[in-house]
Structure formats: C-alpha cells, structure tokens
C-alpha cells in the first residue's frame with residue numbers, strides 16, 4: 124500500500140506530519156515520575172520499537188498515546204491534531220488507534236468472527252456482510268482461515284493473539300500500538316505472531332511496539348527508542364542503537380540481555 128492510498132487527501136495532515144507525535148510528555152503516578160519530557164515522532168508507515176528494562180515506562184507511553192492515561196504535562200498529536208486537548212472527542216480518537224496487549228482480551232462467549240466484526244459493525248457501522256467478508260479475508264491473511272466459527276478457548280495462545288491483532292486492524296486504524304504482545308506466549312508460538320506483525324509492516328501499517336524481543340525489534344523497526352526510568356535516553360535506527368549505542372546505560376542494558384542469552 125502506498126502513502127498515496129492511505130493519505131487523507133487535501134483535508135488531511137501535511138504529508139510529512141508524523142502520525143503520532145509526543146511533545147515533552149510527563150506522566151506521574153503519585154510522586155513517581157514515570158515519563159519525563161518524552162519526545163517521539165512516528166512517521167506514517169514506519170515501525171517504532173520501544174525497548175528498555177521492566178518499569179522503564181514503555182506501557183505507560185502506549186497507554187498515554189491511546190488516552191487510557193491522562194498526561195500531566197506536554198502534548199500528544201495524532202495526524203497533527205492535539206489529542207491531549209481536553210475538548211477532544213476521546214472515543215473518536217480511540218477509533219483511529221488499534222491496540223493489542225499482552226493479554227488477548229478476546230470475548231470468550233463470542234466466536235472469532237464476532238470478536239473481529241464487533242467494532243466494525245457496532246462502532247464504525249459497517250454492514251454485517253461487509254464486516255464478515257473483511258474479517259474472513261483478514262483471518263485468511265493471518266493464517267487462521269477456517270477458524271472463524273471457533274470460540275477463543277479452542278485456540279492456542281498464538282492463534283488467540285493473532286485474532287486479537289485481526290480485531291485491532293479490522294477497523295483500519297491509522298496507528299497500531301502493540302504492548303508486549305508475545306510476552307504471554309510459549310516460545311514456540313512467538314514466531315507466528317511476530318510474522319503477522321512483519322506482514323503488517325510490509326503493508327504499510329504505522330506501529331509502535333513495546334517489546335522485549337530484541338532480535339525482532341532490530342529486524343522490524345525503523346526506529347528504536349531506549350527508555351530508561353521514563354526518559355528516552357537513546358533513539359536511532361536499529362543498527363545504531365543495538366550496534367553502536369552511545370549511552371553507557373543502553374550499553375549496560377544490552378550487555379545484561381546478552382549475558383542472559385536474550386540478544
């Protein structure tokens with residue numbers, strides 16, 4: 124898919140406007156500062172990987188971007204529109220952002236097909252026939268053809284997570300946020316989920332991915348941001364951040380991973 128196909132025409136944002144932009148974002152929980160002056164730009168059709176130790180603020184950043192958390196200071200823009208403006212219609216913003224978490228959060232009493240078509244039909248008012256045809260096509264692409272009528276508990280963790288990703292992209296979001304989507308999976312199921320994310324990248328989906336899968340981040344990301352205690356300490360293309368990190372704390376983080384056999 125080309126940028127032309129996805130652009131919003133004359134009324135849309137300027138072509139060089141990042142899909143997501145964070146300006147001096149600060150987030151606290153009580154007296155703890157969890158995000159500190161975070162700046163981030165996510166260009167259209169690019170993948171940003173957020174890496175960093177547990178507790179460094181990766182999930183919080185994603186939750187702020189999706190307005191699940193209120194920022195204390197700074198501003199967040201989606202296609203150039205400030206979404207942290209209190210006058211904004213938050214539901215309308217969330218309709219433009221897909222989110223997938225570590226826990227798949229599928230509705231257990233609904234079939235795979237109903238899980239995927241619920242938001243397109245109820246929220247986006249897509250007619251049932253159309254929503255179901257789109258969902259079946261998606262399932263096909265994600266290697267889940269024939270699973271439409273199953274209930275989630277009949278599927279493996281990897282299959283459930285692929286359904287969760289299908290559900291998130293069924294509404295054709297402008298931006299997809301993925302938070303540790305392989306963390307709950309058995310190691311042998313991780314690859315199938317990562318393959319799906321790689322396919323979405325190839326189709327031009329703009330994504331921000333919080334991950335502990337360093338090899339994947341290095342392989343799939345256009346930009347890697349290393350978070351350390353709520354600060355984006357280092358950012359760059361994967362070869363810079365992984366190959367020649369400038370900051371001692373990035374080097375120490377990567378060394379720990381190497382020693383643990385995870386890099």
Ligand SMILES: Nc1ncnc2c1ncn2[C@@H]1O[C@H](COP(=O)(O)OP(=O)(O)OP(=O)(O)O)[C@@H](O)[C@H]1O
Pocket residue numbers: 152157175176177178179180181182183184303333
């Ligand atoms: N709702 C909350 N209330 C209070 N503190 C919170 C809350 N959510 C997160 N925190 C704290 O904010 C900090 C950042 O957490 P966050 O989940 O964003 O880190 P993370 O980098 O995503 O970690 P992980 O890799 O383990 O998922 C942590 O110290 C965490 O304890």
